[in-house]
Structures are given as C-alpha cells and as structure tokens.
Amino acid sequence: xxxxxxxxxxxxxxxxxxxxxxxxxxxxxxxxxxxxxxxxxxxxxxxxxxxxxxxxxxxxxxxxxxxxxxxxxxxxxxxxxxxxxxxxxxxxxxxxxxxxxxxxxxxxxxxxxxxxxxxxxxxxxxxxxxxxxxxxxxxxxxxxxxxxxxxxxxxxxxxxxxxxxxxxxxxxxxxxxxxxxxxxxxxxxxxxxxxxxxxxxxxxxxxxxxxxxxxxxxxxxxxxxxxxxxxxxxxxxxxxxxxxxxxxxxxxxxxxxxxxxxxxxxxxxxxxxxxxxxxxxxxxxxxxxxxxxxxxxxxxxxxxxxxxxxxxxxxxxxxxxxxxxxxxxxxxxxxxxxxxxxx
Numbered sequence: 001x002x003x004x005x006x007x008x009x010x011x012x013x014x015x016x017x018x019x020x021x022x023x024x025x026x027x028x029x030x031x032x033x034x035x036x037x038x039x040x041x042x043x044x045x046x047x048x049x050x051x052x053x054x055x056x057x058x059x060x061x062x063x064x065x066x067x068x069x070x071x072x073x074x075x076x077x078x079x080x081x082x083x084x085x086x087x088x089x090x091x092x093x094x095x096x097x098x099x100x101x102x103x104x105x106x107x108x109x110x111x112x113x114x115x116x117x118x119x120x121x122x123x124x125x126x127x128x129x130x131x132x133x134x135x136x137x138x139x140x141x142x143x144x145x146x147x148x149x150x151x152x153x154x155x156x157x158x159x160x161x162x163x164x165x166x167x168x169x170x171x172x173x174x175x176x177x178x179x180x181x182x183x184x185x186x187x188x189x190x191x192x193x194x195x196x197x198x199x200x201x202x203x204x205x206x207x208x209x210x211x212x213x214x215x216x217x218x219x220x221x222x223x224x225x226x227x228x229x230x231x232x233x234x235x236x237x238x239x240x241x242x243x244x245x246x247x248x249x250x251x252x253x254x255x256x257x258x259x260x261x262x263x264x265x266x267x268x269x270x271x272x273x274x275x276x277x278x279x280x281x282x283x284x285x286x287x288x289x290x291x292x293x294x295x296x297x298x299x300x301x302x303x304x305x306x307x308x309x310x311x312x313x314x315x316x317x318x319x320x321x322x323x324x325x326x327x328x329x330x331x332x333x334x335x336x337x338x339x340x341x342x343x
Contacts, residue, residue, distance in 0.1 A: 001166070002074040003155040004067075004090075005132075005148045006057065009080020017057075017104050017113075022122070025053040026103065036099040041092075048072065048091035048118060055088070055122060058100050058113030059147055066149045067093070067115050073168030075159065076119065077132075079144050084127035088119035089166045089211045120167070121211035127162065135161040163219055165246065167210020217264040221297055222248055225262070225316070228324050242284035245277070248295070256290030266300040266317065271307060278313060282341040289341055291334070299327070312337030 008018050028034065028045050029052040037045070045054065057076070059067060070093055078086040097114040104113045133142045135157050136150075150158060158164070229235045229251070237249045237260075249260035261277045263270035274294040282289055293314040299305070300315065305327060308315050312334035315327040 001155055001159065002070055003150040003158045004070065004074065004076040005144055005150065006059075006076055006078050007080060007144065007146065008057070008078040009085065010145075013107070014080075021056040021103050022119070025055050027053050033099060033102060036096065036102055038096070041094050041096060041099075044092045044094065045118065048120065054091060054118040056103055056116060056118055058104065058117065059115040060111040060113055061115075062111070063147050064115065066147060069151075070117070070149060073166045075155075075164055075166055076117075077127075077158070079129075082129050082143070084125055084129075084132060086122055086124050087162075087164055087211070088122040089168065091118035091120040093117035123211055126216075131161075132158070165211070215264045217297075218248075218262050221264065221295060222262045225249070225260075225295055225324060240284065240286060242281065244280045244284065247281050250285065252287050257285060257287040258291040258293060259285055259289045260293045260295050260316070262295040264297070266296040266298045266304070268301065268304050270296070271300050271304040275308060275311060275313065279311070279341070283343065285342070288338075290338070292341060293326070309333060312341075 007014065008022075009015055026033065028037070028042075028049070034042065046052070048054070057078075070090065072090050072092055074090045076088050076090060077084045078088070093116070095115050097112040100113045100116055103116070106112050129142065129144065130140050132138075132144075133140055136154060226235070226237050226249070229237055234253055234255065235251060237251050239247050240250055247259060248262045251258045251260070259278060259282055261274040261281070263274050271294065274296075278292045278294070282292060291314055292312065293316050294308060296315060296317045299317045299319075300308075305315055309327075309329040310333065312329045314329050316324055317327065319325050
C-alpha cells in the first residue's frame with residue numbers, strides 16, 4: 001500500500017484545478033473527454049466509476065518516477081493551508097497528456113499534468129501538518145511543498161496513525177474470509193490487525209462505499225485508553241476485520257477476551273450505536289468474548305447506563321479528573337448474555 005501526499009491549494013492554478021475536477025466531478029463519457037481516452041482507459045474508468053463521472057487529479061512529468069508503482073486502492077492525502085484537507089482512495093491511474101490538457105489546460109510552455117488518477121470516496125479532514133510531521137519524523141514546521149509517495153513502513157505509519165482503511169483493502173480482507181453460518185466458522189474467518197490511533201474529522205463511523213474513516217475525537221479517546229491499558233500492563237489491544245466492519249479495540253489477555261467500542265460522546269444516540277455495533281461484531285471475535293464494553297468520554301445518563309447493563313455490557317468512561325473508570329454490568333446479567341453474544 002502506498003500513500004501519496006499531494007499539494008492541492010498552494011497556487012491559484014492548483015486551486016482552480018481543484019474547483020474544476022474535484023469539487024465538480026467530470027463526466028468522462030462526454031465526447032469531449034471520451035475521444036481522448038484509449039479503449040483500455042475507458043474500460044478502467046467505467047469499472048471504477050460506473051455512473052460515468054469521477055473526480056480527477058494529476059501530476060506533471062517530473063513526478064513520473066515517484067508514481068511508477070501507484071495502483072488503485074492506494075491512498076492520497078491532499079494538502080494545503082498547513083493541513084491535510086482531504087483523503088481519498090485512488091480509483092484508477094494512467095498517463096494521457098491529451099486528456100490532461102483538456103482537464104487542466106497548461107500555461108504557455110508549461111508542463112502537462114499527464115499522469116491522471118481518479119479519486120474514490122473523497123473525505124474532508126482537518127489534520128494539521130504538525131501531526132502528520134510527527135508521524136513521519138519530520139520537523140514540526142515542514143510544509144510538504146511537493147508531491148511525495150510514501151511506501152513501506154512510512155506509508156503504513158500514516159495509515160495506522162490516522163486509521164485510514166482503503167475500501168479495496170477492506171473488501172479483500174473480507175473476501176479472504178469464508179462466509180459461515182456458525183459463530184465458530186465466523187471467528188476463523190476474522191482478519192485481525194494492530195490497533196491504531198485515527199485522526200480524521202468525519203462522522204463517528206463512516207463507510208462511504210469504500211474508504212473507511214472514524215471520528216477524530218473518538219480516535220483520540222481510543223489512543224488515550226490504549227495508553228491506560230499499557231500502564232496497567234494489559235494488552236496488546238488489537239482490531240479485527242469482519243463482514244460487519246472493523247472493531248475499535250479487542251483484547252485477549254490474562255483478564256479474558258474483551259471487545260470495546262468507542263464513541264465520541266455519551267449521548268443516547270452514541271450509546272445506542274455502540275450497543276448495536278458490539279452485538280453485531282461480537283460473534284466474529286477471534287475468541288468468545290468474556291466482556292463487551294463501551295468506551296465513552298464521560299458517564300452517560302442513568303437510563304443509558306441501564307440500557308448497556310441490561311445487555312451485560314460494561315461502560316468504561318472518564319471521570320472528572322480524566323481517569324478511566326469502569327461501570328460494570330451486573331455479573332449475572334453478563335453471564336446470561338455471554339452465550340448470546342457469540343451466537
């Protein structure tokens with residue numbers, strides 16, 4: 001998996017390109033554009049974008065070497081104004097100067113943006129350069145002036161730190177699992193991955209067709225709780241992929257197997273969402289869970305805590321001093337529900 005860091009706001013021309021081909025998706029089936037495409041390029045575009053429209057971005061020839069191995073499913077971070085302003089997944093990529101010059105007419109004597117790629121599931125985010133630089137080991141004030149392509153550990157560190165999951169990766173992970181009607185078979189099908197901190201500005205849990213992102217506040221809460229677990233000698237905390245989605249935290253240590261779902265606030269809506277996700281994910285846990293728990297930034301209302309406890313679910317929350325405390329479900333209720341969690 002590769003991660004592109006692509007400037008998208010620095011110059012008037014770049015901002016104009018963004019307005020013309022990202023803010024406004026392009027109908028590539030129109031004769032104006034279709035005639036400039038090869039048969040193979042038309043096929044690839046139609047496969048990635050069946051409705052005949054796509055958001056396009058590109059790169060000039062000096063970046064050809066950097067982009068030689070970029071493929072669909074790779075992630076692109078669009079930068080500008082001292083932050084990552086959007087994240088997307090590459091739908092298809094090819095070289096076509098004629099189409100590029102129609103999309104982005106070059107200045108006199110200027111280069112063509114001849115390496116063209118389309119973007120799936122563009123998600124607006126607000127990640128300051130300081131956070132990105134910290135992940136990459138750059139100086140805090142680095143401004144990311146040009147296109148770069150991250151590979152290997154550096155790419156993975158960005159995906160892990162901001163918990164960005166490409167839809168192509170997710171679909172492949174799930175395709176490798178064997179559809180199974182029983183809980184035991186479902187557990188064997190689970191793909192587990194290291195737990196990561198995510199920093200994006202999105203809905204609490206959003207899966208827009210392909211790209212998967214999680215609320216930034218929620219991710220910071222998860223990161224803080226992971227530090228708490230480490231300080232208590234618990235862990236490691238994992239995540240796992242299943243047909244229902246991606247868990248927030250999963251532990252299987254001396255204290256038993258525990259599935260944890262985090263939410264960015266303690267509202268009734270978030271409690272209900274956490275409850276639903278826990279019950280949905282529980283049958284896919286790699287081991288039958290001994291506990292299901294919500295992770296909230298504060299204690300929920302008494303009626304919402306009772307709702308969780310009714311299903312045998314603990315509530316982990318922060319108290320007024322910021323420490324994590326656990327409001328345990330009644331033991332008899334947990335025992336009653338445990339067989340149902342895994343079935």
